Amino acid sequence: MTPSATEVRFEVRDGVGHVLLDGPDTMNSITPQVLDALEVILDRAEADGSVRVLVIRGAGTAFSVGMDIDYLGECFADPAGVFVPFTTRFHALLDRLEALPIPVVAAVNGLARAGGLELLLACDLAVAADSARVADHHIEFGIVPGAGATVRAVRKLGDQRARELLFTGRWFTGAEMVEHGLAVRAVPADGLDEAVADLAGSMSRRSPECLASMKRLVGLAGDLAQADALAAERAEFARFHAEVPSSAEGYRAWVEKREPVWTR
Structure with a gap:
């Protein structure tokens, strides 16, 4: 070779x-x-x-x-x-x-x-x-x-x-x-x-968990009918807030007037 x-x-x-x-x-x-x-x-x-x-x-x-x-x-x-x-x-x-x-x-x-x-x-x-x-x-x-x-x-x-x-x-x-x-x-x-x-x-500098979810959903959007893609987004939104510990970090940081701390 x-x-x-x-x-x-x-x-x-x-x-x-x-x-x-x-x-x-x-x-x-x-x-x-x-x-x-x-x-x-x-x-x-x-x-x-x-x-x-x-x-x-x-x-x-x-x-x-x-x-x-x-x-x-x-x-x-x-x-x-x-x-x-x-x-x-x-x-x-x-x-x-x-x-x-x-x-x-x-x-x-x-x-x-x-x-x-x-x-x-x-x-x-x-x-x-x-x-x-x-x-x-x-x-x-x-x-x-x-x-x-x-x-x-x-x-x-x-x-x-x-x-x-x-x-x-x-x-x-x-x-x-x-x-x-x-x-x-x-x-x-x-x-x-x-x-x-x-x-x-x-x-x-953004939430890596959020970016990963967004990337997956954007990838799905081209493969699915609109109704199915929207259903996938709703399901991912629910999963994200149930399973990702940092899902409220951006909100808390804004309220506390500090920079968010993201983990992956």
């Missing part, structure tokens, strides 16, 4: 877990070793109560351009034995990322395409540099996306924009990412770190 050209680095600062895809020479391409490292990070994020938000970014000029080109050679040489198992595993990792009970932010500093786009789509929020460019590009290779693009793109962009993204392979700019629902904001490249820090910091 081709050695991974992308290292995955992780550190926690002030309640925010920072994931860096560090393979600038290959534009942070994805291999099985990258998935190994990301799974370890998700284990830690789930177990470590000090991690309140996860931020994913890429080194150099790309967020991630998707699968490593050399590893793709192995995949095409044995689709059933290599390619399908890899994409099945990638699917499972992105499902897990999407279900992580903390917000996940993509800091899109540059190019994101194919598997890199699919990683971006599984994040809760994205902040993009104005100079960022995002595309699917599976159509350029004449292959079907293998890690969720046809589903998550429709949910985030809507039907017509998703079809344009998937069917044409054209690049979307940072501003278009915001316009079409792929990012919450686009900023000058030299302001990306500050914008991401502001967004992540604003969430890291």
